Amino acid sequence: MSKVLGLPTSELLLKGNASCPGCGAAITLRHVLKAFGPKTILIIPACCTSVIAGPYPKTAFNVPVLHIAFAASAAAGAGMSEALIAKGRDDVNVVVWAGDGGTVDIGIQALSGAAERGHNMVYICYDNEAYMNTGIQRSGSTPPKAWTTTTPGGNPGFKKDMIGIMFAHRIPYIATLNPAFPHDIINKIKKAKSIQGFKYLHALSPCPPGWRFDSSLTIKVARMAVLTGIWILYEIENGVLRLTGPSKNLLDKKKRLPVREYLKLQGRFAHLSEKDIIEIQEMVDESWMKIADMLESNKR
Amino acid sequence: MSNYFIPPISKPSIGSLGKTGSWRSLYPKLQLDKCTSCGLCWLYCPEGVIEIIDDKPRIDYDFCKGCGICADVCPVKAIEMVREGE
Amino acid sequence: MNEQNNIKMLTGNYAAAYAVKLSRVEVISAYPITPQTPIIEKLSEFVERGELNARFIRVESEHSAMASLIGAASVGARTYTATSAQGLLYMGEVVWWAAGARLPIVMGVVTRALAPPWSIWTDHTDILSFRDSGWIILFASNAQEVLDLTIQAFKIAENEKILLPVAVTWDAFVVSHTLEPVSIPEQRIIDEFLEKKRPQPHALNVDEPFSLGNITFPSDYMELRRSIDRAMKYAKEIIVSVDKEFGEKIGRKYGGLIEEYFINDADILIITLGVIGEEAKEAVDRLRKEDLRVGLIRLRSIRPFPSEILSKYCCDKKLCIVIERSVSFGGGGVILNDVLSTFYRYNVETPTIGYIAGLGGREVSVEDIVGMVSEACGRLKDGKLPNEPLWYGVKIGERYE
Numbered sequence: 112m113s114k115v116l117g118l119p120t121s122e123l124l125l126k127g128n129a130s131c132p133g134c135g136a137a138i139t140l141r142h143v144l145k146a147f148g149p150k151t152i153l154i155i156p157a158c159c160t161s162v163i164a165g166p167y168p169k170t171a172f173n174v175p176v177l178h179i180a181f182a183a184s185a186a187a188g189a190g191m192s193e194a195l196i197a198k199g200r201d202d203v204n205v206v207v208w209a210g211d212g213g214t215v216d217i218g219i220q221a222l223s224g225a226a227e228r229g230h231n232m233v234y235i236c237y238d239n240e241a242y243m244n245t246g247i248q249r250s251g252s253t254p255p256k257a258w259t260t261t262t263p264g265g266n267p268g269f270k271k272d273m274i275g276i277m278f279a280h281r282i283p284y285i286a287t288l289n290p291a292f293p294h295d296i297i298n299k300i301k302k303a304k305s306i307q308g309f310k311y312l313h314a315l316s317p318c319p320p321g322w323r324f325d326s327s328l329t330i331k332v333a334r335m336a337v338l339t340g341i342w343i344l345y346e347i348e349n350g351v352l353r354l355t356g357p358s359k360n361l362l363d364k365k366k367r368l369p370v371r372e373y374l375k376l377q378g379r380f381a382h383l384s385e386k387d388i389i390e391i392q393e394m395v396d397e398s399w400m401k402i403a404d405m406l407e408s409n410k411r
Numbered sequence: 412m413s414n415y416f417i418p419p420i421s422k423p424s425i426g427s428l429g430k431t432g433s434w435r436s437l438y439p440k441l442q443l444d445k446c447t448s449c450g451l452c453w454l455y456c457p458e459g460v461i462e463i464i465d466d467k468p469r470i471d472y473d474f475c476k477g478c479g480i481c482a483d484v485c486p487v488k489a490i491e492m493v494r495e496g497e
Numbered sequence: 498m499n500e501q502n503n504i505k506m507l508t509g510n511y512a513a514a515y516a517v518k519l520s521r522v523e524v525i526s527a528y529p530i531t532p533q534t535p536i537i538e539k540l541s542e543f544v545e546r547g548e549l550n551a552r553f554i555r556v557e558s559e560h561s562a563m564a565s566l567i568g569a570a571s572v573g574a575r576t577y578t579a580t581s582a583q584g585l586l587y588m589g590e591v592v593w594w595a596a597g598a599r600l601p602i603v604m605g606v607v608t609r610a611l612a613p614p615w616s617i618w619t620d621h622t623d624i625l626s627f628r629d630s631g632w633i634i635l636f637a638s639n640a641q642e643v644l645d646l647t648i649q650a651f652k653i654a655e656n657e658k659i660l661l662p663v664a665v666t667w668d669a670f671v672v673s674h675t676l677e678p679v680s681i682p683e684q685r686i687i688d689e690f691l692e693k694k695r696p697q698p699h700a701l702n703v704d705e706p707f708s709l710g711n712i713t714f715p716s717d718y719m720e721l722r723r724s725i726d727r728a729m730k731y732a733k734e735i736i737v738s739v740d741k742e743f744g745e746k747i748g749r750k751y752g753g754l755i756e757e758y759f760i761n762d763a764d765i766l767i768i769t770l771g772v773i774g775e776e777a778k779e780a781v782d783r784l785r786k787e788d789l790r791v792g793l794i795r796l797r798s799i800r801p802f803p804s805e806i807l808s809k810y811c812c813d814k815k816l817c818i819v820i821e822r823s824v825s826f827g828g829g830g831v832i833l834n835d836v837l838s839t840f841y842r843y844n845v846e847t848p849t850i851g852y853i854a855g856l857g858g859r860e861v862s863v864e865d866i867v868g869m870v871s872e873a874c875g876r877l878k879d880g881k882l883p884n885e886p887l888w889y890g891v892k893i894g895e896r897y898e
Contacts, residue, residue, distance in 0.1 A: 115453050115463045116454055125423060126460050128431070132434065133479070150703045167420075171423070173423040182560060189554060190526065191571065191572055192568075193552035194523065220558060220560075221561045326478040415728060416599070418598070419709060419721050
């Protein structure tokens, strides 16, 4: 098997698919699939990826895929995981790959149920922070003040804390991902594969048409999210939090770039006032204080 | 499967949506003499159209959508986004 | 061969649970709803005691009950769940998904009236609202038939020319909770009748990857749907042959798509389904004592609809009376409409009167059925055939309609 930068070169997400140029989800999924390998069955609810796959009778995936209804991905994953146990197959990864709408809003009931029951599967939410597939409508994961087609004046809501919600389900492994840091993705997937039980991964998925930036800047935007601290890379293994990647060094506020460096790259934040930016900076700083608290409680 | 049974099954295909190279208005022009073989273009290409052959990138222009990420991440600016036809 | 003498007093629900155990189901999903709960309680007992080697998922909603079975069946497992009324409707989109994905899932539906207002009693409108979905829909009328039909359902669903999900239905409380003597076949015989589940041809597997359910353009969608319709046609033969084979191996057969009772010399045919069919047999006996040549067709299969055999038996009769526990608001009776359209297409000119009775669990007794037959005969004699179905036994003020 040939490798580049330590990663296998065979592609399980095939080129010539329907993803937009510069799609953050496509970059992430390419690496997720490399880390899982071909003995993987994907479950994809209604989301961008269900269209990215391309039309019958072809598909862009070189792994088996079950397309499923919007609200049902975690439940389908649970059933598939149980069936593989019944069939005596313990060598197949069951992976749900769902958008933020299908996770945070319509899919949250099934996700909560499957997590509470602890099925052996990996659930990955790729978060482009709106219902992008249907044309950029607000979801429960849209960040405060962001423009979407249903919040043209800026999102009045807050971004639902999925990590906190999954933490309350006492699952053995939770982690955040970012396409600008593929080796971090690979490490976390490998860790998730090695753990029995329900694993939840949440990937930031910058979206050029939805966030309003040029398709060449996806990695720049993704990287800036981490460097400003608005997206934190970490994993929580059996309740113990560990920062990973560049986030390891960003507990100190002075080391974080100001969040405006991230916001100014995106047209969906172009309407922000100075007051808005300060508010967002405060929210970012507060989230880091929570991280610091959790790290403190690790020690106890 | 008999011809009665037509399930909604799709087979893996390169180019499931056709030759997506036709989408682009800019294409990535390689300047291999500048290339330092860091592999970042291969790493970040959303489409997987970049192969590394003899330590240098080769782009499959049949499917490259011209997003420009490879040009953006290249640390030595060995890739330039050029208008199609130039 | 002959019936084995293992007879237990079982409710319809417990009979279903025994059938699931005998069928060696691999994945069961369960969400409780009255009046289905004893099924899943009994199945939990079997699993806990090690009598049934199944993975049992206590899902958090009916939508997930069906979705989890889709996940399980897509990789080739034999699967079962059960529900009623509101739960069935909550599963809505994923019920259709199971048929579109051609997955041989078997579901028990304890038919129950829809809310509002809340009702826990029997009514067929719930399962019949899925009659267009591609599910094979079969009606049992007593506990023994629930057991036998549930086992047969797996064989029908998994037939490689069908590969459609099957709903086995029975009436709330009257069948689901009523104790009857039920003969439980030996496991050995059922293992011969129902082979171990092999993955269906389109089961997802990592050795030969493909996807199930990609977006499909208008140029291709209709062919996929036509395939479901063709499988339904083929299912008519298989429902009959499976019933026959079950009769040969286990000793009980029911007649396939319909159960017939004294139809050959009948002038008047009652057409009904579910437990009303049991009462109707007694009504036929009573009316024959009064020299009225009545017969009964109990519809066992609603989808596929037994058009050919129904037309064949009804074409030379003087009157057909359809009695159903369902209605299509603003459009007549669900079963009546299927019967009349069948008659029209097959050139059957037999006068037909439809009755809507027993909604929300209202009792349809032998006397009620006798009453309907008498009233229908009266209308025929007076030449007053109604355009719409008649609602039987509905109170208006102090009068009954």
